[in-house]
Amino acid sequence: MVGIVRRADWALPESAATPEHLFLNRRTLVAGLSGMIAxxxxxxxxxxxxxxxxxxxxxxxxAKLNDAYPLDRAVTPADVAGQYNNFYEFGxxxxxxxxxxxxxxxxxxVRIDGLVESEREIGIDELIRAMSLEERLYRHRCVEAWxxxxxxxxFPLARLIDYAAPLSSAKYLRLETFxxxxxxxxxxQVWYPWPYVEGLTMAEARNELAFMVTGVYGKPxxxxxxxxLRLALPWKYGFKSIKSIVRISFVDERPMGFxxxxxPSEYGFWANVNPQVPHPRWSQAQERVLHTxxxxxxxxxxxxxxxxxxxxxxxxxxxLYS
Ligand SMILES: Nc1nc2c(c(=O)[nH]1)N[C@H]1C(S)=C(S)[C@@H](COP(=O)(O)O)O[C@H]1N2
Ligand SMILES: [Mo]
Numbered sequence: 371m372v373g374i375v376r377r378a379d380w381a382l383p384e385s386a387a388t389p390e391h392l393f394l395n396r397r398t399l400v401a402g403l404s405g406m407i408a409x410x411x412x413x414x415x416x417x418x419x420x421x422x423x424x425x426x427x428x429x430x431x432x433a434k435l436n437d438a439y440p441l442d443r444a445v446t447p448a449d450v451a452g453q454y455n456n457f458y459e460f461g462x463x464x465x466x467x468x469x470x471x472x473x474x475x476x477x478x479x480v481r482i483d484g485l486v487e488s489e490r491e492i493g494i495d496e497l498i499r500a501m502s503l504e505e506r507l508y509r510h511r512c513v514e515a516w517x518x519x520x521x522x523x524x525f526p527l528a529r530l531i532d533y534a535a536p537l538s539s540a541k542y543l544r545l546e547t548f549x550x551x552x553x554x555x556x557x558x559q560v561w562y563p564w565p566y567v568e569g570l571t572m573a574e575a576r577n578e579l580a581f582m583v584t585g586v587y588g589k590p591x592x593x594x595x596x597x598x599l600r601l602a603l604p605w606k607y608g609f610k611s612i613k614s615i616v617r618i619s620f621v622d623e624r625p626m627g628f629x630x631x632x633x634p635s636e637y638g639f640w641a642n643v644n645p646q647v648p649h650p651r652w653s654q655a656q657e658r659v660l661h662t663x664x665x666x667x668x669x670x671x672x673x674x675x676x677x678x679x680x681x682x683x684x685x686x687x688x689x690l691y692s
């Protein structure tokens with residue numbers, strides 16, 4: 371998301387404000403190159419082609435709407451949201467839906483580890499069946515100043531935390547995306563710090579809004595949305611909503627996210643939406659609403675302050691909004 375073109379105004383065409391060119395800091399570059407050397411030194415490290423097993427959760431869709439989260443705007447059409455995605459594992463542009471089909475999402479295992487009573491691995495179908503599904507209408511605000519409105523299907527992250535039984539020493543949740551350069555051509559670009567990682571505090575993770583997503587528009591997720599399991603944190607910039615999760619770790623140190631590793635001066639740990647705090651290279655005051663052709667004012671915490679503002683009391687010294 372890091373652009374080299376300097377732009378001051380959100381109203382410029384998205385191609386200008388949208389970061390597409392990668393700025394590399396020295397550390398990331400060095401880490402990436404050593405990763406490449408390690409990869410080439412390991413013969414047979416490429417996974418063999420696997421058959422796609424079938425999704426055993428189809429009968430759970432569509433799930434019942436939880437109407438506690440009403441919207442102030444129309445839902446983005448499914449084909450629009452499904453053809454405009456950020457998923458750098460499949461390319462640094464928005465038209466990755468076709469490329470993302472090469473990801474095999476069954477079988478799929480999620481590892482739960484770190485500061486928990488007992489570490490374990492669970493198959494995605496078993497996990498989804500253990501959590502009951504609901505639908506929620508959420509707004510999504512990308513740090514690149516576009517937004518959409520989506521009917522996600524999933525379950526509260528808090529329910530998964532209860533299931534994982536973390537120890538009281540757990541302070542943060544660290545989430546990790548799959549690593550499969552054979553299926554995901556973006557992961558062959560070794561200068562990025564793969565795999566994609568994100569993190570949040572335990573209090574944030576237990577907030578009612580933090581939602582584990584398994585479906586969208588009344589069906590299981592299509593791959594471009596981050597199948598078979600992604601996060602939705604609607605009060606934060608979209609890069610916090612990590613896709614295609616394979617590992618959930620309970621840790622006592624603040625995890626460093628993918629974008630924070632690449633450009634810490636531009637993308638931080640907290641990344642809460644705030645129209646008054648500009649990105650170093652563009653304003654966050656407005657957002658371009660996908661499909662409508664309109665720009666509207668961005669709201670503090672993306673409009674979810676009632677649910678989340680209390681999480682940040684006493685943290686005013688932190689860089690909460692980038
Ligand atoms: N693993 C992974 N997760 C990711 C990303 C990514 O590139 N890789 N992009 C993030 C960004 S910047 C955004 S805006 C959202 C986009 O979600 P969507 O394609 O479903 O709209 O996914 C986030 N999660
Ligand atoms: Mo984003």
